[in-house]
Amino acid sequence: MNARKPFPIVALCLLAVFSLTAFGLYSAMFNELGYEMAARAGLSMDELDRVKTGFTISQVWGFILIPLTLRRVGTDSILMAALGFGLCSSIALAIGVENYALFAAIWLLNGLVVSTLLVVINLYLLDKLANKWLPAVISGTLIFSTLLPMGAYPWLMAQVLESFDLSAFYVALAWLFFCSLTIGLAFPLGRISIKPQEKSSLWFYSAMLITSALVIYLLMRGSYYNWLDSDFFVNLTLIAASLTLLTVFLLMKLTRQPTASMQLHRQLKANVFMYNAFLAGFAVIASTALFNSALKMVLQYNALNSGFAQLPAFYGMLIGMALSVAVYYFRRPLSDAIVPIGVLMILISVYLFSQLPSNVGPGSLLIPMLLRGFGVGLLNVSVTIAVLLYFHRDERIEGISNFYLFRTLGGLVGGAYFSRVMQTHSAQASGEVGTTLNGASTNFAHYEQLLNQVLLTQGHLPNSSLGMSQISSVVKLQATTLGLSNALLVFILSIFALAPVLIIGKKLVAKQAIDAQRPR
Known part of the structure; x- marks a missing residue:
């Protein structure tokens, strides 16, 4: 009964906000602050990329191991240990770490910390809060763990770097972990009762x-x-x-065997949810990577302008989130039906984006960004609410861990697949564009003449090296534009290939529910 008193619940919500804000910062730092992180630690970008790979591996390991460790150690001890490790690593990074091995070890530890926090915080919210508040609270936590990092942090981080250096973010992380640890010690959450179950x-x-x-x-x-x-x-x-x-x-x-995970995955609906998580991760992360590539490589925006162009997507995410929560409260039978709508919004935004030329202005990005944000908010929030509220008390540890594991793997597969697609199509486009640059071609001669005139008007004497440099940049831009446009279309085809499996799974779950209600 004490867990339902107002002030401890407020303390739990504050702990969740601080912890998941730290999670969101960690998830955005490599993408948005990569150059600054490498420069501060004295690393090359390739070395930083290896550290990022290790961070992701340890994050996935956390999702795999957390059910085992929670059942053996307990939720309260694991939570305090994760917050303590997070505080120590943030302080170390704020002071400055220039040793590659130590820097990599800290980020390996951080990967375990963030996955642990994500699972344990959700377990406490589900255990302590009344069911009627859970959809609103879950959507609120998603703002800090997912929506802000994807929609607002690119602009916010670039804005902060205009006045401060990278250490400001490490100090912010240390402050967030310190506040979380203080709340956890001042208002002990207690240990969640976990039914003993066999593990692998x-x-x-x-x-x-x-x-x-x-x-x-x-x-x-x-x-x-x-x-x-x-x-x-x-x-x-x-x-x-x-x-x-x-x-x-x-x-x-x-x-x-009667292990906890095997019992969970014997349920058809649980497996459909896991595939749903994989598809959501694939669609969201892949579309985010493609949009970022378009902004920075094709439109050639700097970090600040690229982040500002993505702000409409964040507003769209908030609208999608609000609609998901409203549907769950007032039209719960439709909450599962809005997931395909979210996927459709992402597909439409990708198609609209693929039709834009490389010299488009920021105003033309508004509609694609809003649609993408709306789709991401609708998809992410509705799927997360449905999955977290589906599992019974004894299934929550494995259910939540596996949900985030599948979502992370979906994002990794999507990012890798479209990295390969971009590379292949850009190479093909480069060859196609290069065939037009034939010295004997009258079109090429005309283009060369115009280029020389432009160089003269800019105060440069035309010469072959300067001209070839200009032509090379044009070829590179056109090849990247064509490659990205093709990759965006491949993304649409990929979603159309993956979505039918989800639709069939949902149909089978509905049929199974109808059969279970029939009198025998």
């Missing part, structure tokens, strides 16, 4: 960890090795495929 063997967890680490490394570092054009990458892919088959074999052997 350590051999299975070892296979899962090794396989996931290798697969994530291949997905995130594929472009560095030029994908399957590298013998090293091909050999690693074969090893990863073998380990994946071994893991699947072990999973098949465990299907009849």
Whole structure:
């Protein structure tokens, strides 16, 4: 009964806001502050990319291991340990770490911290709050963990860097963890009662960890090795495929064992939710990466202008979130039906964006950005609310962990796939554009004459090296534009290929529910 008193509930909500704000900052830093992080730590961008890969691997490991550790250690101890580690790592980064090994180790630890916080905070919210408040509270936490990092942080971080350096963000993280730790110590949340259940063997967890680490490394570092054009990458892919088959074999052997995860995944609806999470991660992360590539590589916006152009998407996310919560409260049977609408909004925004020329002004980006934001808010919030409220008390640990695991994997697959698509289509487009630059062509001669006139008007004497430099930049821009446009269209086709599986799964779940209600 004490858990339902007003002030402890307020303390829990504040703890959730501070912790998930830290999670959101961590998730955005590598993408938005990569150059500053590398410069401060004295690393190259390739070294920072390896650290980012390790951070993602440890984050996925956290989702895999957290059900096991929570059942053995307890929710309160794990939460306090995660907050304490987060505070120490933030202070160390704020002071300054220039040793590569130490910097990488800190970010490996941070990966475990953020995944632990995401799962444990949601467990406490579901355990302590009344059901009628959960949709509103869950959507509120998503603002800090997901919507702000995707929609507002690109502009906000660039704006902060205009006046402060990177240490301001590390200090902010330390303050957030300090506030969270203080609240947790002043108002102990207690330990969530967890029903003892059988877990898989350590051999299975070892296979899962090794396989996931290798697969994530291949997905995130594929472009560095030029994908399957590298013998090293091909050999690693074969090893990863073998380990994946071994893991699947072990999973098949465990299907009849009464472990907590196996009991969860025997439910058709739970598996549909996991696929829904994968699709949401794929659609959201892939579309975000493509839009960012368009803003920075094609439109050539700097970080501040690119972030400002994405602000309408954040407003659209808030509208989509509000609609998702309203539908859940007032038209609950329709809450599952709005998920395809969110996917459709993202598809429409991607199509509109693919039709824009490379010299488009910021005003033309408003509608695609609003539609994308609306779709992301609708999809993310409705899926998260439906999934978190579906699991019974004894299923929540595995259910929440697996949900975020599948969503993260979907985002990784989407990002890697479209990195490869961009690379392939840009190379093809470069060849096609290059065929028009034939010295014997009258069109090329006319273009060269116009270019020389432009150089003269700018006060430069035309020469071959300067002219070829200008032509090279034009070819690069056109190749990138064509490659990105094709990648956006491939994204639409990919969603159309993945969506029917989700629709069929939902139909089967509905049929199963109808059959269960029929008198026998």
